[in-house]
Amino acid sequence: MSTEDPQAAQDFHHQFDKVWGNPRGLLALTIVNHTTIGLRFLITGGVFFLIGGLLAMLIRTQLALPGHDLLTPEIYNQVFTMHGTIMMFLFAVPVMEGLAIYLIPKMIGARDLVFPRLSAFGYWCYLFGGIILTFSLVLEIAPASGWFMYAPLSSSVFSPGRGSDFWLLGITFVEISAVSAGVELVVSIMRTRTQRMALQHMPLFVWYILAMALMIVFGFPPLILGSILLELERAAGLPFFTVASGGDPILWQHLFWLFGHPEVYILFLPAAGIISTIIPIFCKRPIAGYRWIVLAIITTGFISFGLWVHHMFTVGIPHLAQAFFSAASMMVAIPTAIQVFAWLATIWNGRPVYEPPMLWALGFLFIFVAGGLTGVMLALVPFDWQVHDTHFVVAHFHFVLVGGMLFPLMAGIYYWLPHFSGRMVNRSRARWGFWLVFIGFNLTFIVMHVTGLLGMPRRVYTYEAGLGWDIPNLISSVGSFIMAAGVATCLLDIFLHFRFGERAKRNPWGADTLEWSTSLPPSAYNFATLPECATRHPLWDTPDLQTTIEQGHHDLATIDHGRRETWGSDPVTGKVREIVHLPGNSWLPFYGALATAGVCISLLCKFYWVALAMALVSLALLLRWSWENGAHPRAAPNAEVVEGDPPLHSRTHDGPGLWGMMVTLLANSSLFLSLLFGWFYLWTVAPAWQFPEHNPINWLALMLTGVPLTIAVIWFVGVVRRLRRELTDHLQQHLWGISALGLVHLIGLVATLSASPLTPQASAHDAVISVMLWYQLLHSGLAVILTALQALRVRKGYVGKMAPYEPVVVERWWVYTAGVFWIIYAVVIVLPPLWELA
Amino acid sequence: MRWCTPLVWLSTLGLIGGCSGPQSALEPAGPAADIIAWLWWGMFAFFTLVLLVMTGLWLYAMQRRGEPAKAEDAERITSRWIIGGGLILPLISIAILLAAGIPAGQYLITLPSDKTPLRIDAHAHRWWWEFSYPDAGITTASQLTIPVNTPIAIHGHTDNVIHAFWVPRLGGKIDLIPGRVNTLRLQASQTGLMRGQCAEFCGTGHAHMVFQVQVLSESDFAAWQQRQQQAIRVAAEHEPAVQTFHTHCAQCHSVRGVSNGSGGPDLSGIASRPLMLLPHQRHTSTSIEQWLQTPHPRFDSETRAATSALTPSARERIAAWLETLTE
Amino acid sequence: MLSPFHPLQMALGLIVWALYFVVIYSGLSVVCTHSPPPAANAGALNTVNLALLALTFAVALSLFYQAWRGNKALRKEVASHAQSGASEAPLPTRQFIARIAVATYLVAGTATLLTGLPALVLIPCV
Incomplete structure (x- = not known):
């Protein structure tokens, strides 16, 4: 449809608004649109940043003078623990995700993310988890073992209160949000780019976010597993980290840093993405070395998973093994240096202008390079032995995180503010804010390196005069207050601009990427019609793109079917394959998150039966949510499309949902691999590990339970194969049969488990086996339920010959479940006797 | 910029x-x-x-x-x-x-050397350090005495949380981990006093988990070791103090030749040791008395109960006696 | 074998590096816990280090070989494409993938060498 006539154009957009528009009032809780969710993430993250910053001010006030007794050690320990926790988990990661959630669909020319209800669910989990966690601070029972919660300090023996539980449960809850955003971003980037946006045309920011999201998918599960294990140890006495029963506290450190180091790059990559986006715009020329940067992103993503032991150089690991990590830690400097020099080359080639975003980008460069260099120092093993756990390290990681994340974030916020608000900021206030933060930051943290070298350990609530630490600490405290004033100035600037800012004109910075072709601020559907994009610089190549998009000159211009639609395209070439129809606003994500919060709170209060009930409620809500898919009346009952357009994704065999399942299973397998790592680690390294004389699990019984599972999987695979050939006779009966077979397996598994003399509270060996089998139970149970639901859906006509999409997705779950079963069988039943033989 | x-x-x-x-x-x-x-x-x-x-x-x-x-x-x-x-x-x-x-x-x-290293076991408690010299059969608290120019092998033990042994002027640090014994080689090249501190966060008293390092010449060290092997003689004027000590303190604290408590730091050389918060300052009768009156909140409830049971005169007596316990 | 133009090739080199990394680290830890080599002071020439170095070189070599193979295929494709004169085909994407893949193989090979080289000088289990 093309609409040159203004009245027709208004009607055209009005129709889109009817389908895509956001409700107001209480119903705003049902919004699933990525623009709104992204902004909610950003604002909530900003609030947590202020809380975390307030805690930082308390820390600096306490340390300003020797022997200062503003805070007792108990409170101080809570304050620094929560400062780190809030800044990392409730500010840095969610804000970066929020920015990605807001920008990615707009950059790749899509109307929304691919799983909108999941975005909303993730946001609510983040919000509720954050509130629960912060609430502990108000109650003065906040966690107090440091943000990395080392066992056994965080165990129930040495931290008897609820503090550690708040941390473990709250963070796991928040983590759900991180992982779901990660999955969603990966699938959106891979599968919903606009027509002909091939890999080499993706804006660099999209590459960065793709890497970040994949790193979240692999990096967060180890921590989720670690938190579950530690909470099990605290609440139920399963001794994973207790030496006497065959556990090992070092296992916690491995699991934590397996997450913790990639985490740093999870924060840095999107930040670098912002810089790579901004610099070319303000230099008016394409980024130098696009392919180099892509290479650097991929390399960083991998190598950052091989660094975690550099946080553990003092735990007594063999020096040669430390050297591997030392080398890898230094190697990660290479891709970083490539990016830094690519930015330099871009500036060198162009004629840059000092706009506020550019100022922050320059500040980033100085601070981040300095932090990177001290990072290389710390990677040098002997030097690390000296400064590990001192204020030198504190200074280093603030350089890396503030320089590598906050400064680029501010650059990005100033850059995209006109997009959020449709207005421009006041340049002079922006400058003031920048310089105050920059000077305050450097004053605080340059000097803090010296404090560390003078021997001040981190996490001491006080120190005595006469050690040479007084003056540097005072300087740091003064600096931190200057920085706080700077942050306040920036916030004021941003607040005021919403009201008084000059109206932004179209594409105010003269940018090249698609997000600037929406209206400012954007409509809920971003683009009335979806443009082709076979270039890295669509807006530089076609400056009137915004007009032609609004006038309906591009694709997917029909809306009278009432579906929210966007392109589904080939992950490599970007050629359109199907129309993805997206669900609309819904209460289910909100209720689901509320029920999950209920689980979290009842676990905290140790109401285990309530927790179980709440867990069942949230499962039911999530299943209810999955019910409204495919040919369901509230999804896409009618599969008609405009002639020439590809089919709806729910009428195909490998739509984005399949990708969603695969990426989720990657995250899931990362969790399972962490569990296997725990098993092998304790087995080979824990000082008091012992195999019992007889394996508590009956090998024959367990094998027998595997038989129906395996048959069910083979059966399911066969059914899906027939489905792909459009053979759907007796589909419902097949699915019922598979589900029943799965149930037989499930019953067998429960029987085997309850008949075995496992004593999970007495030995780490039995504890790990128990967790593995519970994990198996959960997967088998879900497989049975999902399949039964599929059978029901066939009966209702939501799934079948014309909508064959969902069984293909469920099939992967079955295959995974069976794979996990036999791996568990191998490592628990087969391997130990073989090891004894060897 | x-x-x-x-x-x-x-x-x-x-x-x-x-x-x-x-x-x-x-x-x-x-x-x-x-x-x-x-x-x-x-x-x-x-x-x-x-x-x-x-x-x-x-x-x-x-x-x-x-x-x-x-x-x-x-x-x-x-x-x-x-x-x-x-x-x-x-x-x-x-x-x-x-x-x-x-x-x-x-x-x-x-840390190659032609001398055999002197083994010292460092035990980390919440929140104080105990050092024992297995060859000489000596145990000290909060003070590490070592000979100059001799390699030292610190063997780190903990039966509670993770701590880290660290004397920055001598070298790097090593974590003390339950279930393991990590070792650290150190050597001092000059005599004198310096300070060490727990570097791994270990809870409420982390900031106070400090110790003094005393580097002695080899002959002084030998003499010091010998002194540490002898029982402490109690002067007649302090007999009443020792009696009070036996009632209230001796269950946990040992003093060589006087009591054999366990759980708390050995007090045999207390007057030569740094006061917890103030290194390079010795315990004096006044400081000890003050301490007995208002013990630091990080100490466990038993310590606080025991000290609160002391009358002012008992505090004075004990403080006066403890002040005489030099190394 | 996957074609040098498959998008997975952009990650495969570093996946191999990651696996190599896990193998040497966990292998070394297990050996050091259960059967450390007898003479701790004999220097870096012992079975453990030799095995580590052999693995390092084997992995690095195979990664470099993959880089070479990808590069050859890339050149061939570019040449044949220039001959046929067809500019419509999705060559840029294939080329892009292959180039990044070759580079990641080089990076992974170098990373392998850098990671493993400490085994030339360090005694394994102290």
């Missing part, structure tokens, strides 16, 4: 001017700390140079006037910068660093 350069210089001057301190890694007093300090200064000089050059390049690139580069020039400039700065520079730096760092680490681990 113009602000940074003076800042860097200021901090540099600050470093050179104020590196000394009882716990400063920049005032090394042993071969291991020496090597680390040298590594630091080398890296500091080199990386400061890198940082300044990088910043300079950026500022220069920002200010450059004239026409923007043409496409083919831009290509050439880009690959020159990326290959030169992004690949070659870091690769060379890494090679140099590893070439220096790996042998240095190896040396620090073994």
Whole structure:
């Protein structure tokens, strides 16, 4: 449809608004649109940043003078623990995700993310988890073992209160949000780019976010597993980290840093993405070395998973093994240096202008390079032995995180503010804010390196005069207050601009990427019609793109079917394959998150039966949510499309949902691999590990339970194969049969488990086996339920010959479940006797 | 950006001017700390140079006037910068660093010497240090006495949370982990007093988990060891104090030849030791008395109950006696 | 074998590096816990280090070989494409993938060498 006539154009957009528009009032809780969710993430993250910053001010006030007794050690320990926790988990990661959630669909020319209800669910989990966690601070029972919660300090023996539980449960809850955003971003980037946006045309920011999201998918599960294990140890006495029963506290450190180091790059990559986006715009020329940067992103993503032991150089690991990590830690400097020099080359080639975003980008460069260099120092093993756990390290990681994340974030916020608000900021206030933060930051943290070298350990609530630490600490405290004033100035600037800012004109910075072709601020559907994009610089190549998009000159211009639609395209070439129809606003994500919060709170209060009930409620809500898919009346009952357009994704065999399942299973397998790592680690390294004389699990019984599972999987695979050939006779009966077979397996598994003399509270060996089998139970149970639901859906006509999409997705779950079963069988039943033989 | 350069210089001057301190890694007093300090200064000089050059390049690139580069020039400039700065520079730096760092680490681990190392077991409690010398059969609390120019093998033990043993002027740190015994080689090259501290966060009393290191000449050390093996004789005037001590304190605290408690620090040499918060200051009768009156909140409830049961005169008696217990 | 133009090739080199990394680290830890080599002071020439170095070189070599193979295929494709004169085909994407893949193989090979080289000088289990 093309609409040159203004009245027709208004009607055209009005129709889109009817389908895509956001409700107001209480119903705003049902919004699933990525623009709104992204902004909610950003604002909530900003609030947590202020809380975390307030805690930082308390820390600096306490340390300003020797022997200062503003805070007792108990409170101080809570304050620094929560400062780190809030800044990392409730500010840095969610804000970066929020920015990605807001920008990615707009950059790749899509109307929304691919799983909108999941975005909303993730946001609510983040919000509720954050509130629960912060609430502990108000109650003065906040966690107090440091943000990395080392066992056994965080165990129930040495931290008897609820503090550690708040941390473990709250963070796991928040983590759900991180992982779901990660999955969603990966699938959106891979599968919903606009027509002909091939890999080499993706804006660099999209590459960065793709890497970040994949790193979240692999990096967060180890921590989720670690938190579950530690909470099990605290609440139920399963001794994973207790030496006497065959556990090992070092296992916690491995699991934590397996997450913790990639985490740093999870924060840095999107930040670098912002810089790579901004610099070319303000230099008016394409980024130098696009392919180099892509290479650097991929390399960083991998190598950052091989660094975690550099946080553990003092735990007594063999020096040669430390050297591997030392080398890898230094190697990660290479891709970083490539990016830094690519930015330099871009500036060198162009004629840059000092706009506020550019100022922050320059500040980033100085601070981040300095932090990177001290990072290389710390990677040098002997030097690390000296400064590990001192204020030198504190200074280093603030350089890396503030320089590598906050400064680029501010650059990005100033850059995209006109997009959020449709207005421009006041340049002079922006400058003031920048310089105050920059000077305050450097004053605080340059000097803090010296404090560390003078021997001040981190996490001491006080120190005595006469050690040479007084003056540097005072300087740091003064600096931190200057920085706080700077942050306040920036916030004021941003607040005021919403009201008084000059109206932004179209594409105010003269940018090249698609997000600037929406209206400012954007409509809920971003683009009335979806443009082709076979270039890295669509807006530089076609400056009137915004007009032609609004006038309906591009694709997917029909809306009278009432579906929210966007392109589904080939992950490599970007050629359109199907129309993805997206669900609309819904209460289910909100209720689901509320029920999950209920689980979290009842676990905290140790109401285990309530927790179980709440867990069942949230499962039911999530299943209810999955019910409204495919040919369901509230999804896409009618599969008609405009002639020439590809089919709806729910009428195909490998739509984005399949990708969603695969990426989720990657995250899931990362969790399972962490569990296997725990098993092998304790087995080979824990000082008091012992195999019992007889394996508590009956090998024959367990094998027998595997038989129906395996048959069910083979059966399911066969059914899906027939489905792909459009053979759907007796589909419902097949699915019922598979589900029943799965149930037989499930019953067998429960029987085997309850008949075995496992004593999970007495030995780490039995504890790990128990967790593995519970994990198996959960997967088998879900497989049975999902399949039964599929059978029901066939009966209702939501799934079948014309909508064959969902069984293909469920099939992967079955295959995974069976794979996990036999791996568990191998490592628990087969391997130990073989090891004894060897 | 113009602000940074003076800042860097200021901090540099600050470093050179104020590196000394009882716990400063920049005032090394042993071969291991020496090597680390040298590594630091080398890296500091080199990386400061890198940082300044990088910043300079950026500022220069920002200010450059004239026409923007043409496409083919831009290509050439880009690959020159990326290959030169992004690949070659870091690769060379890494090679140099590893070439220096790996042998240095190896040396620090073994700390070769023709003398057999003196073994000392460090036990980390919440929140104080106990040192025992298995060869001589001596145990001290909060004070580590070592001979100069002799390799020391610290064997670290803990039966509670993770701690880290660290004397910055002598060398790096090592974590003390339940279920394991980690060892650390140290050596002092000059006599005198310095300070050590727990570096791994271990709970409420973490900030106070300090100890004094006393480096003695070899003959002084031998004499010290001998003194530590003899029972303490109680002067007649202190007999009543010892009686009170037996009732209230001896269950946990031992004093050589007087009591054999367990759980709390040995008090035999208390008057030669640093007061918990103030290193280089000795316990005096006044400070001990004060302490007995209001013990630090980080101490366990048993200690607090025991001290609160003391009458003022009992406190005075005990303090007067403890003041005489020098090493 | 996957074609050098498959998008997975952009990650495969580093996946191999990651697996190599896990193998050497966990292998070394297990050996050091259960059967450390007898003479701790005999220097870096012992079975453990030799095995580590052999693995390092084997992995690095195979990664470099993959880089070479990808590069050859890339050149061939570019040449044949120039001959046929067809500019419509999705060559840029294939080329892009292959180039990144070759580079990641080189990076992974170098990373392998850098990671493993400490085994030339360090004694394994102290």
